[in-house]
Amino acid sequence: MYASVVLNVPLDRAFTYEVPEPLRPAVERGVLVSVTFNNRKMVGCVLSTADDPGAGAAAEIRAIAGVASPGYRISEELLGIGEFIADYYLCSMGEALASIAITGFRDVRLRPTVLYAPADADPPAELTRRQSEVLGKLRLNASAPATKSALAELAGCSSQLIDKLVAHGCLVETEPVREPREIARTGALELNAEQIQALDPILRTITGDSFGAFLLHGVTGSGKTEVYLQAMAEVLARGRTAICLVPEISLTPQTVDRFERRFGESIGVFHSQQSRTAKLALYHRIRDGGVRIVIGARSAVFAPLPDLGLVVVDEEHDGSYKQGETPRYHARDLAILRARRAGIPVVLGSATPSLESYTNALDGKYSLLKLGARAAGVAMPVVRVLDLSRELTERSGDVSLSEPLVKAVRERIDRGEQSILFLNRRGFSNFLFCPSCKWVAKCAEDDIAMTVHRKSARATRGDTNELDLFAAQEQPDKFSLRCHFCGRREHYPSKCPNCGREELLTIGSGTQRIEEELAARFPDARLLRLDYDTTSGRDAWLRAWNRMESGDADIIVGTQMIAKGLHLEKVTLVGVVLADVGLFIPDFRAEERTFSLLTQVAGRAGRTGAGDVYFQTWMPGHTAVRCATAHDYEAFYREESRRRREAGFPPFSRLTALTISDQDGEKALKAARLLASLLRRASSFAPERLRINGPRLAPLAKLGGRLRYRILLRGERPRSAGQLIRRVLGDSDWSVSGSTRVAIDVDALDLM
Ligand code: ADP
């Protein structure tokens, strides 16, 4: 017997391996196997088996070394999604399946593993007498799962014999029984009129057993989650299962709790920090029917749930749904695909839908459902704009908090309420600059300014009662430089390495600096900083979370980590330290991201009572700032879609970005020019003529020591660019030196 196996390599083909006798019962389509490839051990996925090796096989055929992640198999449905990904996002089937497989292409074992003997299946004919005997004994005496050694002892046989029975599928590995967690259950809320109107069409699609895409556009706190929960309850009642995607960042204990309180043990959680063993254990819980709802980040779109009845994508506009490496899939788009193929509804929810989804809704591709008011009868917070060009006078110098904001924070502290201060920039200072020679500290590998960080984890009280402590120059040993792309650290220079000047400027505040400014201003307040630096430890986020929830913090300073999904009753003030941070990024989605982030942050205020929001900004008239201030999504959509249409950017075109990189910049440029000219030539014969720009240096021109050139392809039809690229890259005219890489990003979200 031979198996055709795909591997996580950028080669668009399967490889033939021989299946040794003992593995035959276990090797079938969708199963992971360990093989040798180019003298390396790798794990791949079996696509098919056959009695002869087939015409394309190599002269010398190697044997499969073993079954990887035993008991696991990629379902036929997910193999189909894999085919779509390989075709649409231009990668190999192996690369697609390596993303889909719950363990990745790894050999993962559940430890400690327990085994049981399912009583129903007929024992395979090829068992030896001894093996059948042992199996019979175990079926009689070991109905509860037990460890391998316990079973061997019970049956009076060797552990090798137990292994054989596992290979034959007579014994099945499973996870030890977990202690059930005590969760106080809560019932469904009584929906308000708007929620009923939104839920109704979803329920009708569920009962009608058909596909339907819904865009649930509801302001922050309008009760979208309650609508999802009730739709899921209906799906469960009909004996089916559901997936709820949330951005990684909002996969907070609070969100998960809310689901568990409603559905108890049938909730399974998927997140990126989970070990592969935990993921495999989850697979078994799903297979055994224990888990029927999966809530998770991007990769949860591949949750191996049978009988799927509903997919929800919360915060559908969120950029984290797009994978940043091959395959560069968009989980929202795959959620829609999966739902369409399964003939079930998909609900996309957001307070600030992506331009893509809102346009689809206006075009009638999705049904638009609206929740215009907050659910609990609370008013939307009032947003006040603080124009920094007026508020920050020359006297305030290095200060980043204007007087009205400081006053508002003071009032909350005095009243025992919480404030959130938001700044989407971690570290102390954005960059280090020499005013004489204009030198900027940059990473040696990446063409990115290095961020100034204060070394101590947080400012200690008393250390910072003078505002002029912000002059990092006076204590260079307390600071360091870091590259936010690759993590490289360097010493803070005592003088400009270029011209020798001793006074360097730190420009632009980060969260550390705001924290110090607050510590100096409010020595009596309890501060909590939440960003990537303070929450990278294992339980740090959980601890921080508990402090916030229990009220053990007066002021919470943070990056976008705190913008989403938080529901804190005592927060009555949200201050955005610099609303325009994101607007300076040279990307066509900068406005959209800024608008959405500001709206989300503002939504954290006054969730249960009156709340105030302050936006500090240099550009109060900017569309994103102005529309977020007025909570006016439609106005933002109108202006932004006009701008995008004129510029020919998505959603009014399909955008594919090619990045050609090499350590040798000349080589990269040469390859990029060749590629662009081949694409242009081929495009003139293609069914749709595409707009092709470039090559140009990418906005992040150098990353990881490689120079990066960019070619953009834009057209109307979804697959035009992909077909063209596939044709050209397969063309005999196309060849580049081995060090040059071409990254393909279909439906690119950003152009960095
Ligand atoms: P969203 O998901 O739109 O941000 P949530 O579902 O989190 O909104 O709801 C916001 C708050 O309103 C929550 O505290 C929730 O318990 C409450 N809520 C939602 N629906 C109702 C309802 N029908 N009646 C009363 N309170 C509700």
Ligand code: ZN
């Ligand atoms: Zn770097």
